[in-house]
Amino acid sequence: MVSIASKFLAKKNVVLSDIDAEEKLLSSKDKSVDKLRTLALAEKLAAYQDLLYAQKKHKILVILQGMDTSGKDGTVRAVFGQINPLGARCYCFKAPTAIESAHDYLWRVHQQVPALGEIAIFNRSHYEDVLITRVHQWISAAEVPQRFAHINAFEKMLAETGTTIFKFFLHISKSEQKERLEERIADPNKHWKFDANDLKEREYWDDYQVAYQEAIEATNTEYAPWFIIPANSKTQRNLTIASILEEQIALMGLAYPPGNPDIKKLVVK
Amino acid sequence: MVSIASKFLAKKNVVLSDIDAEEKLLSSKDKSVDKLRTLALAEKLAAYQDLLYAQKKHKILVILQGMDTSGKDGTVRAVFGQINPLGARCYCFKAPTAIESAHDYLWRVHQQVPALGEIAIFNRSHYEDVLITRVHQWISAAEVPQRFAHINAFEKMLAETGTTIFKFFLHISKSEQKERLEERIADPNKHWKFDANDLKEREYWDDYQVAYQEAIEATNTEYAPWFIIPANSKTQRNLTIASILEEQIALMGLAYPPGNPDIKKLVVK
Numbered sequence: 001m002v003s004i005a006s007k008f009l010a011k012k013n014v015v016l017s018d019i020d021a022e023e024k025l026l027s028s029k030d031k032s033v034d035k036l037r038t039l040a041l042a043e044k045l046a047a048y049q050d051l052l053y054a055q056k057k058h059k060i061l062v063i064l065q066g067m068d069t070s071g072k073d074g075t076v077r078a079v080f081g082q083i084n085p086l087g088a089r090c091y092c093f094k095a096p097t098a099i100e101s102a103h104d105y106l107w108r109v110h111q112q113v114p115a116l117g118e119i120a121i122f123n124r125s126h127y128e129d130v131l132i133t134r135v136h137q138w139i140s141a142a143e144v145p146q147r148f149a150h151i152n153a154f155e156k157m158l159a160e161t162g163t164t165i166f167k168f169f170l171h172i173s174k175s176e177q178k179e180r181l182e183e184r185i186a187d188p189n190k191h192w193k194f195d196a197n198d199l200k201e202r203e204y205w206d207d208y209q210v211a212y213q214e215a216i217e218a219t220n221t222e223y224a225p226w227f228i229i230p231a232n233s234k235t236q237r238n239l240t241i242a243s244i245l246e247e248q249i250a251l252m253g254l255a256y257p258p259g260n261p262d263i264k265k266l267v268v269k
Numbered sequence: 270m271v272s273i274a275s276k277f278l279a280k281k282n283v284v285l286s287d288i289d290a291e292e293k294l295l296s297s298k299d300k301s302v303d304k305l306r307t308l309a310l311a312e313k314l315a316a317y318q319d320l321l322y323a324q325k326k327h328k329i330l331v332i333l334q335g336m337d338t339s340g341k342d343g344t345v346r347a348v349f350g351q352i353n354p355l356g357a358r359c360y361c362f363k364a365p366t367a368i369e370s371a372h373d374y375l376w377r378v379h380q381q382v383p384a385l386g387e388i389a390i391f392n393r394s395h396y397e398d399v400l401i402t403r404v405h406q407w408i409s410a411a412e413v414p415q416r417f418a419h420i421n422a423f424e425k426m427l428a429e430t431g432t433t434i435f436k437f438f439l440h441i442s443k444s445e446q447k448e449r450l451e452e453r454i455a456d457p458n459k460h461w462k463f464d465a466n467d468l469k470e471r472e473y474w475d476d477y478q479v480a481y482q483e484a485i486e487a488t489n490t491e492y493a494p495w496f497i498i499p500a501n502s503k504t505q506r507n508l509t510i511a512s513i514l515e516e517q518i519a520l521m522g523l524a525y526p527p528g529n530p531d532i533k534k535l536v537v538k
Contacts, residue, residue, distance in 0.1 A: 056371070102325070102384035104430035110379040115371035146429055153422030160415055161373035 005244045010226040016213050021173040023230035026239050034235050038078060041242035046082035049119055051254035053087035056117035058252060059163040062245070063122045066170030067208060068198045069180035071231055072123045075170065078238035079245065080121055089114070092123040105129040106154055113158060126151060130215045135207045148218040159223035164252065167224060168241055169216060170231040174205050274513045279438070279495040285482045290442040292499040295508050303504050307347060310511035315351035318388055320523035322356035325386040327521060328432040331514070332391045335439030336477060337467045338449035340500055341392045344439065347507035348514065349390060358383070361392040374398040375423055382427060395420060399484045404476045417487040428492035433521065436493060437510055438485060439500040443474050
């Protein structure tokens, strides 16, 4: 049987514009059923996280990347919403601070990687350092392949020291982004999420698509694969990511550590 | 003219036992003169550090490695003793804590790398993770070359993002270590520096020499070179390290940033 993960794994020489952001591969055709399926998967992920935390043998890193409004926050809520914060940590990478900028760009990222027993979720990540920095030419052309090599070496080291890495690109269409931005503008309750800068960044849409495509191509490795998630439908986006994670984490053979016979003999007086 | 640095740079296929730990290449034959020369160099380093801090264009990482009693603390005092702690930071890597061990072995190291304008001095470092861990077989044979590759990739990334790296191996002989340990045992004022474990580690002397030799060989790169410092004489050790650093940092072209003409026009009322 073909795994769910393999259906969404970025192919070699990926062309983003060839991938339909509307695609609903896992859909049951009933939105409320799909939402319930996602919730059930999220609860399974929470159970796995409990084993992960007890066993302290694995580390899981989930990286979420995508254009503005592509649904990174919503994914965290829907897919990881059932998880115990004891062993899961979401980290949002914003524009670097002065102290962060004074160090190499992987410095702040390395500090947030998961420990044994932890799931770390990166909302944006070191990939911004080959995306926005590239689109706005804050780095030179020569630095781009150099950074791809740094990132691959960094992720390889994490993988070889026990980290399982999942990278998700939330793929939306340009027209879907337009609708979502218009929604944010129309609804005062969404104004806190609106940043006038998003409209400026939207003008660079094509440059971003190229930068994403090349970054995904260059860093899509066996030890840190990229999944491309059609994300025009929020329900399908959540269902797809939850399905891939549930399927792949189930394969890790998580289990509670064996009981201790000496503890069993103890009598509480 | 041959640079001082090139005389101490680790050669390809380095054989530690062929290098005389008693060697005094830079000696004036007068110990008190050599001590004064070292002090003058240390003062020059302090002046460079001031420029480095003002300019905020470079980062300098100095790594000190060597067998127990080889003089890492003494080097920090003699060579960096004149430096303003504002822009210089010494970090001693001890046995990892539980939280550190739960992460990859480069995690705690990356956190301590220098920012722009800083000099960071590592007293021991990530090299312990291919030395003591290897001698005691806490890591498998397959992990050793894997870690050499991680370390090279990590140091390359640091170098490509603006860090100048100097790695010093303080080379003492086995008989010199014996004398120094005996001194520590004989002098109650040195007991705080004595660890009974050092005697146990001394039994692995040959294994450590092999581990050092192979680590130096595998990680002696253009972007992060190893210098082998004959260190049986403390005076010569300090003079050599101070000379190499002074010579190499002088080549970096440090300077105060240009004055601001607008500031010059200001009148203080």
